Amino acid sequence: MGTSTRDVLSALSEGRAGLSACPLDVPFAAVCGVVDGILPSMPHALARSHSRTAQLALLGFEQISHEVARAVERYGASRIGMFIGTSTGGISQTEAFYTRYRDTGEIDSVYDYARQHEFFAFTDVLRAVSGIRGPRSVVSTACSSGAKVFTSARRLLDAGVIDAALVGGVDSLCQTTVRGFHSLGVMDPKPCRPFAADRSGMNVGEGVGMLLLERSAEPRAMFLGAGETSDAFDMASPEPDGRGAREAMRYALDEAGIEVSQIDYINAHGTATRRNDSAESAAIHALFPAGVAVASTKSYTGHTLGAAGAIEAVFAIAAIEQSFIPANLGLHMKDPELHVNAVAARIAKPVRYALSNSLAFGGSNASLLFGSAR
Amino acid sequence: MNIPIYLSGWALWTPGFPDADAWLANKRDASVEKPAAATIDSRLRRGTSVLTRVANEVAGRACISAGLSATEGMPVVFGSAAGEIQIAIDQLEMMRSADGIVSPARFRNSVHNTATGIRAITTGYRGFTTALAAGSLTTAMTLVEVAGLLASGEERVLAIVADESLPAPLDQFASHEALGVAFVCERRRSPSTRASVTELEPCSHHPTCAGAGSISSNCAMNAAQLLRVAAGAHAQRVLLGRHDEEMWCALITPLNEAHAHA
Numbered sequence: 001m002g003t004s005t006r007d008v009l010s011a012l013s014e015g016r017a018g019l020s021a022c023p024l025d026v027p028f029a030a031v032c033g034v035v036d037g038i039l040p041s042m043p044h045a046l047a048r049s050h051s052r053t054a055q056l057a058l059l060g061f062e063q064i065s066h067e068v069a070r071a072v073e074r075y076g077a078s079r080i081g082m083f084i085g086t087s088t089g090g091i092s093q094t095e096a097f098y099t100r101y102r103d104t105g106e107i108d109s110v111y112d113y114a115r116q117h118e119f120f121a122f123t124d125v126l127r128a129v130s131g132i133r134g135p136r137s138v139v140s141t142a143c144s145s146g147a148k149v150f151t152s153a154r155r156l157l158d159a160g161v162i163d164a165a166l167v168g169g170v171d172s173l174c175q176t177t178v179r180g181f182h183s184l185g186v187m188d189p190k191p192c193r194p195f196a197a198d199r200s201g202m203n204v205g206e207g208v209g210m211l212l213l214e215r216s217a218e219p220r221a222m223f224l225g226a227g228e229t230s231d232a233f234d235m236a237s238p239e240p241d242g243r244g245a246r247e248a249m250r251y252a253l254d255e256a257g258i259e260v261s262q263i264d265y266i267n268a269h270g271t272a273t274r275r276n277d278s279a280e281s282a283a284i285h286a287l288f289p290a291g292v293a294v295a296s297t298k299s300y301t302g303h304t305l306g307a308a309g310a311i312e313a314v315f316a317i318a319a320i321e322q323s324f325i326p327a328n329l330g331l332h333m334k335d336p337e338l339h340v341n342a343v344a345a346r347i348a349k350p351v352r353y354a355l356s357n358s359l360a361f362g363g364s365n366a367s368l369l370f371g372s373a374r
Numbered sequence: 375m376n377i378p379i380y381l382s383g384w385a386l387w388t389p390g391f392p393d394a395d396a397w398l399a400n401k402r403d404a405s406v407e408k409p410a411a412a413t414i415d416s417r418l419r420r421g422t423s424v425l426t427r428v429a430n431e432v433a434g435r436a437c438i439s440a441g442l443s444a445t446e447g448m449p450v451v452f453g454s455a456a457g458e459i460q461i462a463i464d465q466l467e468m469m470r471s472a473d474g475i476v477s478p479a480r481f482r483n484s485v486h487n488t489a490t491g492i493r494a495i496t497t498g499y500r501g502f503t504t505a506l507a508a509g510s511l512t513t514a515m516t517l518v519e520v521a522g523l524l525a526s527g528e529e530r531v532l533a534i535v536a537d538e539s540l541p542a543p544l545d546q547f548a549s550h551e552a553l554g555v556a557f558v559c560e561r562r563r564s565p566s567t568r569a570s571v572t573e574l575e576p577c578s579h580h581p582t583c584a585g586a587g588s589i590s591s592n593c594a595m596n597a598a599q600l601l602r603v604a605a606g607a608h609a610q611r612v613l614l615g616r617h618d619e620e621m622w623c624a625l626i627t628p629l630n631e632a633h634a635h636a
Binding site for chain 1: 375377455456457462463465466467469470473474475476477478481482483484485486487488490491492494495497498499500501502503504505506507508509511512515518519521522523525526540543544546547548576
């Protein structure tokens with residue numbers, strides 16, 4: 001969809017997806033969400049930390065570097081935290097390393113496990129370029145990672161431990177996830193179609209989303225509430241009735257003090273698998289019996305896994321700022337068994353409050369509620 | 375950080391030691407090779423890693439240590455630097471097979487939060503869980519996450535820090551045994567409180583800190599050192615991080631001293 005926030009949000013508004021043939025060498029047909037463009041280079045001093053995940057993280061940081069710099073100046077470096085979600089960290093580097101090792105028996109001297117593979121490694125790069133010196137961690141709860149960082153940050157903001165936080169999510173395409181989801185039989189070899197009658201699975205994507213949370217500022221949007229639950233049901237499948245997702249949305253509404261009727265838009269998790277869309281639709285219908293506009297932006301990005309929660313938070317905020325609800329791409333015929341108002345075409349209308357859902361392996365659910373700053 | 379954490383129970387597992395007391399007394403038992411993880415039923419346990427079993431083993435034992443059921447439900451913060459690294463390498467090997475496809479059973483258990491997902495299913499707990507990584511700061515950031523939860527009103531949080539051994543060929547880069555440590559953390563001091571964690575904050579190297587120069591590459595070693603001080607007789611600062619990198623510190627005060635200063 002682009003390598004800048006402006007380009008990506010333009011694509012979202014204009015209904016242009018970033019899906020294309022999977023660039024990885026895999027033994028089956030696959031469509032992926034690919035960041036197509038030149039990514040930032042590692043700073044020279046951090047060359048050993050090179051990974052595509054770190055490059056994507058740098059790309060995301062560049063989009064808000066001025067705001068972060070202002071926060072560092074205003075609050076002090078140690079008063080700013082960093083909480084970033086990822087599901088795979090630098091595994092793509094280890095995939096290449098392992099292939100070479102098995103082919104030749106040699107340990108690649110360029111590969112650096114701690115600086116390239118470990119989940120936390122790319123935050124060293126962000127720390128160096130941002131100057132942030134407060135608490136930092138990587139949240140890795142699979143596909144809810146990029147959403148749960150918001151509450152990690154907010155609890156410390158509320159407790160007065162920090163004054164601001166860089167939050168986000170990042171994941172890069174890798175063999176592990178593309179082949180893994182294929183093994184589960186949940187990949188569509190064509191562009192995914194969330195909530196469609198003919199949907200047949202997801203597309204893996206890559207990407208990054210980053211935001212700056214502040215306790216006091218002139219905000220572009222408000223982070224008003226969150227709900228986090230566990231399904232306690234199955235490692236890879238949601239409860240069929242979507243109970244965990246429903247409870248997460250309910251808790252987010254309660255925390256924000258917002259009524260169901262005030263929600264204008266739900267950015268659904270909407271992976272386009274049969275089970276996810278069925279369970280999430282049941283959850284939404286149970287909580288919003290009168291209906292609410294629902295769209296899954298995974299039809300644009302693919303499922304960006306640990307980045308999805310943060311990217312979709314940005315999309316929910318864009319819907320609020322720019323007064324539109326994006327279309328579910330590929331939704332030519334809605335699944336009649338799904339009782340949700342999945343929108344087939346872009347709707348121009350004021351959006352005051354929006355929910356963004358993230359539902360993950362391990363039964364980890366998070367729902368974030370954003371509101372207009374006006 | 376001015377958010378106290380009160381510890382009411384703890385547990386430790388590493389090969390050769392059946393429990394924390396044996397580890398503290400250095401009473402090695404060579405027959406202890408794998409964690410029992412008895413709280414996980416056999417259907418769920420199949421296909422899980424040493425990491426997930428260690429994490430669930432210490433989770434159950436820490437709850438018992440705090441006078442609770444092994445399957446007591448409560449918010450869980452799970453810290454692990456490397457996560458499900460054995461399954462990750464297993465999958466890379468599977469990709470080299472003729473069909474190049476990975477096992478769906480292994481992939482289901484490959485995520486960093488597998489241990490918390492299994493714990494939620496085992497306990498029936500439907501609330502907050504999270505999994506994080508912070509390299510050598512993993513113990514420190516696990517405690518920061520716990521402190522945030524307690525400050526937001528949670529009464530009790532289960533903190534688990536664990537890593538399994540790095541499989542070949544990654545053991546070229548760091549070599550350590552599996553180790554898991556868990557603490558039942560509470561917001562308020564009570565008669566069941568056994569130690570407190572206070573003054574959790576970044577620090578530079580301090581000569582009175584326990585642990586400088588003796589930290590192995592397992593991220594849970596910091597948690598084990600914290601446990602050792604908590605189970606001891608005297609308050610002490612514990613380093614949380616590698617002495618050659620960023621460091622955090624915390625003041626650990628055992629029960630008797632916590633009461634003496636009350």
